[in-house]
Amino acid sequence: MRLPRRRLHLEFPAATDLEGPILEVEDLHTSFRTQRGLVKAVDGVSFQVERGKTLGIVGESGSGKTVLIRSVMGILPSTAVERTGSVRFSGHDIGSLSPSELRDVWGTQMALVFQDPMTALNPVVRVGRQITESLRKRVGLDRAAARDTAVELLKSVGIPSPERRLKAYPHELSGGMRQRVMIAIALACGPRLLLADEPTTGLDVTIQAQILDLLGTLQRERSMAMILVTHDLAVVAGRTDEIAVMYAGRIVEQASTSVLFSRTRMPYTEALLASIPRLSEPSHTRLRAIPGRPPDLALLAQGCSFAPRCAYVQDRCREEVPPLRTAGPGHRFACWFPVGSPEGAEALASNLQAHLPAAEALAASTGASAGATAPAPSDGSPATVSTSKAGGS
Amino acid sequence: MAGSGTAHLRPGDALLRAEHLVIEFGSGERRVRAVSDVSFDVVRGETLGLVGESGCGKSTTGRAVALVQKLNGGSVCLDDTDMAHVSARQLRKARTHVQMVFQDPISSLNPRRRVLESVMEPLAVWGIGTKSERKKRAIENLESVGIDADQTARRRPTELSGGQCQRVSIARALMLEPKLLICDEPVSALDVSVQAQILNLLHDLKRSRELTMLFIAHDLAVVKNVSDRVAVMYLGKLCEVAPPEVLYRQPAHPYTRALLAAIPEPDPDVPVGSVPLTGDLPSPTDPPSGCRFRTRCPRAADRCAAEEPQMREVAPGHFVACHYSLEPGEAHVSATRAVTTDRTAVEGAHEANGGGNLPVDKPAGAPSPTQAASSEAHL
Numbered sequence: 001m002r003l004p005r006r007r008l009h010l011e012f013p014a015a016t017d018l019e020g021p022i023l024e025v026e027d028l029h030t031s032f033r034t035q036r037g038l039v040k041a042v043d044g045v046s047f048q049v050e051r052g053k054t055l056g057i058v059g060e061s062g063s064g065k066t067v068l069i070r071s072v073m074g075i076l077p078s079t080a081v082e083r084t085g086s087v088r089f090s091g092h093d094i095g096s097l098s099p100s101e102l103r104d105v106w107g108t109q110m111a112l113v114f115q116d117p118m119t120a121l122n123p124v125v126r127v128g129r130q131i132t133e134s135l136r137k138r139v140g141l142d143r144a145a146a147r148d149t150a151v152e153l154l155k156s157v158g159i160p161s162p163e164r165r166l167k168a169y170p171h172e173l174s175g176g177m178r179q180r181v182m183i184a185i186a187l188a189c190g191p192r193l194l195l196a197d198e199p200t201t202g203l204d205v206t207i208q209a210q211i212l213d214l215l216g217t218l219q220r221e222r223s224m225a226m227i228l229v230t231h232d233l234a235v236v237a238g239r240t241d242e243i244a245v246m247y248a249g250r251i252v253e254q255a256s257t258s259v260l261f262s263r264t265r266m267p268y269t270e271a272l273l274a275s276i277p278r279l280s281e282p283s284h285t286r287l288r289a290i291p292g293r294p295p296d297l298a299l300l301a302q303g304c305s306f307a308p309r310c311a312y313v314q315d316r317c318r319e320e321v322p323p324l325r326t327a328g329p330g331h332r333f334a335c336w337f338p339v340g341s342p343e344g345a346e347a348l349a350s351n352l353q354a355h356l357p358a359a360e361a362l363a364a365s366t367g368a369s370a371g372a373t374a375p376a377p378s379d380g381s382p383a384t385v386s387t388s389k390a391g392g393s
Numbered sequence: 394m395a396g397s398g399t400a401h402l403r404p405g406d407a408l409l410r411a412e413h414l415v416i417e418f419g420s421g422e423r424r425v426r427a428v429s430d431v432s433f434d435v436v437r438g439e440t441l442g443l444v445g446e447s448g449c450g451k452s453t454t455g456r457a458v459a460l461v462q463k464l465n466g467g468s469v470c471l472d473d474t475d476m477a478h479v480s481a482r483q484l485r486k487a488r489t490h491v492q493m494v495f496q497d498p499i500s501s502l503n504p505r506r507r508v509l510e511s512v513m514e515p516l517a518v519w520g521i522g523t524k525s526e527r528k529k530r531a532i533e534n535l536e537s538v539g540i541d542a543d544q545t546a547r548r549r550p551t552e553l554s555g556g557q558c559q560r561v562s563i564a565r566a567l568m569l570e571p572k573l574l575i576c577d578e579p580v581s582a583l584d585v586s587v588q589a590q591i592l593n594l595l596h597d598l599k600r601s602r603e604l605t606m607l608f609i610a611h612d613l614a615v616v617k618n619v620s621d622r623v624a625v626m627y628l629g630k631l632c633e634v635a636p637p638e639v640l641y642r643q644p645a646h647p648y649t650r651a652l653l654a655a656i657p658e659p660d661p662d663v664p665v666g667s668v669p670l671t672g673d674l675p676s677p678t679d680p681p682s683g684c685r686f687r688t689r690c691p692r693a694a695d696r697c698a699a700e701e702p703q704m705r706e707v708a709p710g711h712f713v714a715c716h717y718s719l720e721p722g723e724a725h726v727s728a729t730r731a732v733t734t735d736r737t738a739v740e741g742a743h744e745a746n747g748g749g750n751l752p753v754d755k756p757a758g759a760p761s762p763t764q765a766a767s768s769e770a771h772l
């Protein structure tokens with residue numbers, strides 16, 4: 001039986017016809033009405049993704065990354081949600097589309113790789129049918145053609161003996177294999193924008209490297225745009241064009257990848273970078289953990305939401321929310337006392353005098369590592385980053 | 394790699410000595426040898442890091458050491474007592490000396506109990522102290538792991554964050570003052586920022602309580618941070634044992650080298666290398682003959698299929714089970730060349746320069762100007 005191809009409700013210009021960014025998010029707010037009050041999961045986020053480029057979105061659990069991705073996809077729950085702002089994808093406003101119009105976007109234009117491949121796949125349906133489903137219903141291929149395409153897809157994501165794997169159930173595959181199947185499903189209809197929500201969290205480092213390489217290769221081959229969401233700055237360091245750091249539902253710093261790492265402005269970005277254990281450090285190096293934990297989004301106090309954990313915090317931070325300021329081309333940050341500025345250095349010094357724990361932790365870790373790496377200065381170490389900041393800009 | 398042997402065991406009184414551990418699951422055709430002739434020891438006050446991919450048998454090894462896994466062969470000696478030869482009652486008592494912290498912090502606490510009840514439980518099981526004494530001890534332990542007992546002790550696990558639950562798990566594991574603490578992937582489910590808090594906490598506890606630890610993880614960077622000695626495991630066998638500084642500077646096993654290469658560097662100037670390992674772990678039901686790593690090894694030769702490598706000492710304290718182990722000077726070059734296909738000549742040259750000769754405390758190589766340029770060209 002051949003399924004008729006569903007009639008499309010939306011027109012999408014060919015890839016070559018369009019200029020400008022493929023995705024434009026403008027002042028997006030997504031809040032959930034809960035018994036504890038309004039939870040502002042995404043609180044005024046704006047960004048753009050250019051065609052064929054990769055944007056990394058980085059933040060801790062609860063910073064609103066996943067809700068942001070779901071708002072972009074238009075797959076939020078239908079009740080108890082308040083959403084304002086605009087998400088424009090290829091000239092269409094995702095927020096104003098009807099469910100049937102949205103279905104023209106999902107899969108063929110925009111696709112999502114979910115975080116947990118264990119639960120995102122249907123456990124009682126064979127892998128093959130989960131891949132061919134969209135090929136048959138969206139693209140309108142017949143059964144044999146869909147199957148051939150599925151074999152090709154599995155091959156392209158690096159699954160050995162793909163014909164045999166089509167008949168497997170998800171539980172028969174390892175975690176890395178399941179994630180590859182998820183990627184194959186997302187790529188089946190050739191989307192222009194791929195959203196990957198923590199695609200490698202919970203996988204081994206070796207498999208993580210394979211999956212990230214695979215995403216990069218497929219992206220280049222298909223000239224897709226990609227949004228890579230993660231909590232680990234190390235994952236996005238070598239694999240993105242631009243990075244946005246999220247905290248408590250807001251973007252607190254955004255810059256091209258090299259600028260973000262070399263000219264960090266936001267204390268939160270600096271702290272995230274410093275908390276990564278590095279192979280270049282001797283063992284038993286004390287890590288610079290960020291004290292405390294992310295704020296409860298239902299009980300946001302006034303002022304900067306990072307203030308309670310910040311080493312640079314001043315009275316002003318507790319009262320006024322810092323706006324996003326521009327530090328250079330494409331570099332935005334939200335901080336009153338940015339890292340590497342005279343104000344920031346002054347704020348840190350006064351916090352040190354006041355024995356603020358966060359400031360003392362920062363001073364201790366950079367002091368220690370500066371001593372350790374002094375004989376062989378290396379560009380990437382937090383020690384040199386902070387010394388260069390202290391010296392200039 | 395992935396060989397047998399006991400050359401790496403140290404004479405003298407180790408707190409824990411596991412010899413020739415064999416653990417099998419299932420029966421008949423589907424028999425899986427999850428751990429196959431693994432030996433290691435841990436001396437008092439030391440942290441042994443056990444690293445490997447999922448399915449290599451590291452958690453099963455941890456369970457065996459915690460005396461909760463039946464052995465099909467080999468022995469676990471704790472304080473010079475062979476646990477295979479003790480009565481059930483003594484075994485039960487012995488388990489109090491070994492406590493465990495699990496991977497998933499939230500599901501390892503009973504969701505219906507309050508935090509304080511969970512932490513008091515070990516003392517209640519053994520009837521130690523009165524209820525008020527148990528409560529006092531539990532509150533002290535919660536405070537020592539950085540939990541505000543006033544606010545948190547009456548809460549249930551669902552009200553806490555992952556990092557807080559992991560702290561509670563650690564407090565619970567320390568209630569019986571164990572001689573050995575086994576941490577099975579304690580930070581892999583946590584955010585990097587919280588991971589750093591927990592690693593620092595373990596570090597502090599180790600110093601203040603003179604803890605001996607077996608730290609199981611798949612992330613070599615994390616293991617390096619906490620360990621005094623690192624053992625690399627592959628498909629039920631050990632490949633390499635060495636102090637972290639040596640292991641990370643001069644990995645002798647091709648598998649260790651591949652694991653190191655897979656770690657992402659938080660530095661955009663370090664080019665992302667191609668995947669050093671392809672495919673998944675082979676099935677342990679039907680492991681490759683000889684060296685178990687040979688199916689994924691860039692250096693595999695005929696001898697690897699025929700003969701299983703034994704642990705041998707390549708440098709003082711550095712043991713490897715490989716017929717063709719990497720030499721210190723050529724370690725990085727050959728491994729990378731053999732397995733990469735699309736690197737530019739410049740990067741290859743950099744590897745050659747940076748591979749073994751630098752006083753390496755930057756394994757992937759800190760970016761030199763040429764390398765930064767080449768990485769841009771590469772992209």
